[in-house]
Amino acid sequence: MTAPDRTEGDTSVGALDDALDYLADCGPEWGPGVSNHGPMAAEALVALGRPEAVGRFVNDYRPMLYRDAPVPSVTIDEATWRPALGNMRLLGDWNAFFRARLAEAPWREVLAAWWPRLLPGLPAGGGHGVIRTGHAVRALASAETPGRVEELARGLGYWAARFQQVPGTQRFAGERELRQAWDSVPRLLADQGIGEIFRIRLEALDLLPEFGRVVDATARPEDPQRALSMITNLAAHAYLTDEHRKYMGFVHALTAPAAVRLVLPHLPAELHWDSVAAAWQFTAAIRAAYGTGYREPESLVSSIDYATLTDRAIATGDPHAIKYVEACRREDALAGDPIYAIVATDWIRRMEDGSWVT
Template sequence: MTTNDTSGRLDEAFERLHACGPERLGRLSNHAPMVVESLAARGRAGAVHRWLDRYQDRLEEFPAPVSPITDADWRDALGDIRRAADWVAFFARALADHPWRDVLAAWWPRLLPGLYGAATHPVIRVGHAVRALEAEENAPRLAELAHALGYWAARHRPVSGVTVLPGAPTAAASLDAVPAVHTRSRAFPDRLAVVRALPGWAADVTDPDTARTRLTELVRAATHRYTTHGHGEETMLVHAATAPNAVLRTLDALPRGLWAPSLHAAWTASAAVTAMYAPAEPVDYVPPARLSAEEVVDRALAHGDEHVIKLTDTALDVGDQRALDAASRAVDLSRPLV
């Protein structure tokens, strides 16, 4: 039994979505669980099912299981998308037997090195699931965390062999220092493979509170940067902000000893996405109007694109006018959901 209409609509949406797989066409992430959580968190629970109806054609059936994953053999299945259903079942069992924060704490350091798989969508989905659970713990939300962690394990992809270049004192300046990479392929894994050097930033941070402060700085800098650089790739550059924000949202559910490693992984993800989709030149952006937070959410919902809604959600976390301008920029650049 849910406690209110808002939570009830979100939980119904999660139940509806858990019959669907984490991807479609073998490579495109299912964004619906992240979007419906964003809408509910921003006071738009009444729009959740209407938005899902618009997105319905982009959903595929849940994949068939292969064989159960166990505590003894999980390493063999890590990063194998064919085992997505097996991973979801594995985490469903774990969450039935243990408190969700304990499961998250045990698996976060195992999964963190592979944060870069599936264009960072799995960790973003985890961040949304954690926020939902912190608002209310129930069966649909625990199931959503199982699906999110299972997707992360199935798409686990480490990044290694990246040369560390000189950085800058601030996140914004360090993002500006990221060298662009070029490849003819539009595929995220191919682009990620040619990222061989990134500036270092906050690499010496070990204190948990400092890590939180720096991670907050990174989310703000990447969100602001979208206003001037989002035209490089209007969809993919959203993740330079939403991936570290997912990590930031999860910190309070994690042991403090994991906060600094989380910052370092989030920086690498944001910097890599910045390198992969950097435009030739930044542009000045003047929003069509100075919109309030409420107006920005309304505009994003009317537009409907999943990345626009998620960037708007992150912009509201940042909370300043330039972040709201970034959300408006995403609406201007992106193709509406029809």
């Protein structure tokens, strides 16, 4: 089985829908706790204006994925959903549950009903539940097709099945400015548990009772969109200047809040601040889990234009490279800060020479 070979004359709608159909028999992870990035990266390629690259990417990526998407075995309903959260054995059931909800009501209604229920578990799958949901929402907002509705069901289902909480209440309930609170985030200094599975490292934050107090003691910024820019900016700077051995973690510290931004326009206004607070908690959690202090950047990094970065990201074949370039370009367009192009350039270089593994 090979992916459809689309040419530049084909529409981005068709390229993405073909990719989603091609990946439909694959599970949400390609290893225990390591997420399947195929649908997210395919959507990001379309957002980057490169739909012609989608077919080759998914064709190369699919062989590493588990086949046979999970099937339901029990029934989850409005009376039984809460104890089913965080149970990966019920992934097929969660997918079926959201598939049924999306058949009953418009996708924005389902999203608005379930977003606040899933928000406390935003760290699910290292943030990939919300990231996959964010990409699906942007795709649906562009064109509502059966494949994109199904992708939203899978994003929400994965989020629910991998539901994970970290200390804190996801509320801006204090007086410290965001940047001051960021400087006070406590760290797990031991290297034990550092690996590709975010869930294991984030679980250890229960050993830092002060973490929850720090994130909760943050004052609410003036504007949700501007607050998200501050969060992604902090994540970008920490990628360069935190003493850490986990560049991958700090990539997701940016892409998760950037995914929350994709969803905000489709949520009721009363959910915006809770969403931003959850994004703040997650990005701070990555710093607490993987950052161990300040360092000078290894070398002065000169940024590259985003068109070239996109070409180089596609050439790596790595979905993180594609997603990170797209998120950085989007955040840069809003904030006009060169830090986004700098970190995207550094990540691409590390993907090319293998130095992202330290």
